[in-house]
Structures are given as structure tokens and as C-alpha cells.
Amino acid sequence: MSYQIRAATPGDVTALVDLHRAAAAVPDGLARRPDEITRDYVERFIAGISFVAVDPDGAIWGEIHGARETVALFAHVLSNLTVAVHPDRQGLGIGSKLFEALIAHARTMDPPILRIELAAGAGNLGAIRLYERLGFRHEGRQVARGRYPDGRLEDDILMGMLI
Numbered sequence: 001m002s003y004q005i006r007a008a009t010p011g012d013v014t015a016l017v018d019l020h021r022a023a024a025a026v027p028d029g030l031a032r033r034p035d036e037i038t039r040d041y042v043e044r045f046i047a048g049i050s051f052v053a054v055d056p057d058g059a060i061w062g063e064i065h066g067a068r069e070t071v072a073l074f075a076h077v078l079s080n081l082t083v084a085v086h087p088d089r090q091g092l093g094i095g096s097k098l099f100e101a102l103i104a105h106a107r108t109m110d111p112p113i114l115r116i117e118l119a120a121g122a123g124n125l126g127a128i129r130l131y132e133r134l135g136f137r138h139e140g141r142q143v144a145r146g147r148y149p150d151g152r153l154e155d156d157i158l159m160g161m162l163i
């Protein structure tokens with residue numbers, strides 16, 4: 001199936017809540033739990049930079065977003081990056097295509113974006129492998145940054161890419 005990548009719009013909010021909740025329902029992926037994914041959360045992130053992967057019927061199967069840092073010293077940095085592909089469509093190249101669109105867009109931004117950064121749970125090995133393949137470098141580790149409902153602690157892996 002072919003997926004079109006386009007910028008997210010306010011009309012996508014309901015579909016994006018559903019998508020992120022479906023992705024968040026699978027443990028050890030997204031940081032947020034399904035009940036933490038609200039319309040307000042989605043409305044805030046689509047106000048930044050957000051791209052969606054859409055099938056020929058218009059259904060949204062993946063989304064990526066990030067935002068420019070607001071403090072002037074860091075304003076060349078795109079951060080707060082999150083990517084989610086529906087569990088039924090993972091492993092088909094959608095995540096990679098969304099990253100390509102985000103990076104291509106970041107290269108056109110004015111003032112320029114020179115750096116993209118993200119964090120991944122240390123147990124999210126598939127996502128970390130994807131980020132390595134895309135060119136992100138390991139930059140550090142935040143010990144016990146995440147705490148799951150069962151009390152399990154997880155480190156965060158910090159990754160960055162200069163563009």
C-alpha cells in the first residue's frame with residue numbers, strides 16, 4: 001500500500017487521538033499512557049511541526065511531530081520529537097518516511113534548524129535501531145528517567161543529529 005505524507009491539520013485531531021492511543025496501548029513504546037493522550041495534547045503538537053502518513057482512503061496510520069526550542073540560544077534545535085505508527089502498520093516503512101519528511105522540512109526552516117534531538121526508552125530497541133539507521137547518534141543516558149506503574153525504572157537514551 002502507498003502512503004502519502006502530508007502536514008497535519010486541525011481536521012486530523014480525532015484520528016490522531018485514536019492513532020496515538022492505539023500506539024500507546026502497546027507497552028514500552030510511547031512515553032504517554034493512552035489516558036494521557038487527549039485532544040488538548042494533539043492540538044498542541046499539531047501547532048508545531050507535524051506530519052501524517054495517510055492511505056488512499058484518507059486513514060491516518062502514522063504521525064511524527066517536533067517543535068523548535070523557544071529560548072534563543074537553542075532556537076536552532078528541533079526537539080520534543082515523538083513518532084507513532086499504528087501497531088497494525090509497523091515495520092512497513094511508514095516511520096522512516098515520516099522521519100524523511102520531518103528532516104527534509106527542518107532543512108527548509110528559517111531561521112535554520114541545525115540539530116534534531118530525541119529520547120527513547122532504553123528498552124525500545126527497535127526504535128533505537130531505526131534512529132541509528134536514520135543517522136541519529138547516541139549522546140547520553142538519563143538513568144531511571146522513566147517509572148512504569150509496576151515500579152520498574154527505565155533509562156532514557158538521548159540521541160541527536162546535526163542536519
Ligand SMILES: CC(C)(COP(=O)(O)OP(=O)(O)OC[C@H]1O[C@@H](n2cnc3c(N)ncnc32)[C@H](O)[C@@H]1OP(=O)(O)O)[C@@H](O)C(=O)NCCC(=O)NCCS
Nearest residue numbers: 029030084085090091092093094095096120126127129130
Ligand atoms: C518506532 C516506530 C515509529 C517505527 O515505525 P515503523 O513504521 O514501524 O518503522 P519502519 O518500518 O520505517 O522501520 C522499521 C524499523 O523500525 C524499528 N521498529 C520499531 N518498532 C517496530 C515494530 N513494532 N515493528 C517493526 N519495526 C519496528 C526497527 O528498527 C525496524 O527495523 P528492523 O526491520 O531493522 O528491525 C513504530 O514502530 C512505533 O510507532 N512504535 C511504537 C511507538 C514508539 O515506540 N515510538 C517511539 C518512541 S521513542
